[in-house]
Amino acid sequence: MGQIIPWNFPLLMAAWKLAPALAAGCTVVLKAAEQTPMTALRLAELFQEAGFPPGVVNILTGFGETAGAAIAAHPDVDKVAFTGSTEVGKLIVQAASGNLKKVSLELGGKSPAVILADADLDIAIPGAANGIFFNHSQACCAGSRLFAHKSVYDRVVSGIADIAGKIKVGPGLDPATEMDPLVSEEQFARVTGYIENGRQSGAHIAVGGNRVGNLGYFVAPTVMDRTTPDMRVVQEEIFGPVLCAQPFGDDDLEAIAKQANDTIYGLAASVWTRNGSVAHKLARRIRSGTVWINCHNVFDASLPFGGYKQSGWGREMGEEVFHNYTEVKAVTAAL
Structure with a gap:
């Protein structure tokens, strides 16, 4: 799984992305925003200290137009999850067409x-x-x-x-x-x-x-x-x-x-x-x-979060987030 997070809530966005992917049994390559990489790098150290096997969680730094684009286009990445601008989200959709990888996008808003x-x-x-x-x-x-x-x-x-x-x-x-x-x-x-x-x-x-x-x-x-x-x-x-x-x-x-x-x-x-x-x-x-x-900006981990129209595809958090990191398989056997 490839994950690309923004700079505005760097640690929170890393948690939103990593937790459900790992719970679903996926391995992850996560790219931090170039403006705010330090929290993600510290998080990588904590994963090591906690004893996670090598290769399960991989934290990258780099620019979006290079490191981010490589994740979105790479044929060995089965799914990319992105949070950021609608403009970049559209570029990720184009890059993902190479191997038709699954894409979830949490993009811009004008609420x-x-x-x-x-x-x-x-x-x-x-x-x-x-x-x-x-x-x-x-x-x-x-x-x-x-x-x-x-x-x-x-x-x-x-x-x-x-x-x-x-x-x-x-x-x-x-x-x-x-x-x-x-x-x-x-x-x-x-x-x-x-x-x-x-x-x-x-x-x-x-x-x-x-x-x-x-x-x-x-x-x-x-x-x-x-x-x-x-x-x-x-x-x-x-x-x-x-x-x-x-x-x-x-x-x-x-x-x-x-x-x-x-x-x-x-x-x-x-x-x-x-x-x-x-x-x-x-x-x-x-x-x-x-x-x-009668409130605004109130969140709960059990509530799905994501957008209609050009605010994105899919949902973060809640039960809905696991649809981003799982595939349904039908197995039929003649007995």
């Missing part, structure tokens, strides 16, 4: 947070803020598109902007820091480029929108108001602390779901309302692998 008129705003506002700004928004399931009913929209946007403005941005080793820097110069350029594009497209910056300090890759938590569905910042994954907010005035669940589903992605979503029946009806209409109700 909606839908706040209905009756939502408890004391829960929804900080919950939606955490949904986007958790881990500096370097998370595939970040709630980066905010839809709030027009009757509560102004209060929601101002509330999230107030929270964003108070987040302490600084070095990760500082105990007082609440949001540390982006992972690299490349990611910093990507995020600030999107912010500038949104500004030029007519979005209003309610808070943030700027670099923090003169050194490092620090970006202020940003809330963009007056965004429209055609904007790049609304349609494309930014992977940084940028929330794009839009009001809606329709109470029809089909219309609300249509807005939430207006994306190539379908990884996650959250619905905020006091009405449990409405929450489940809307959750059923939203095309995403995970829908949270």
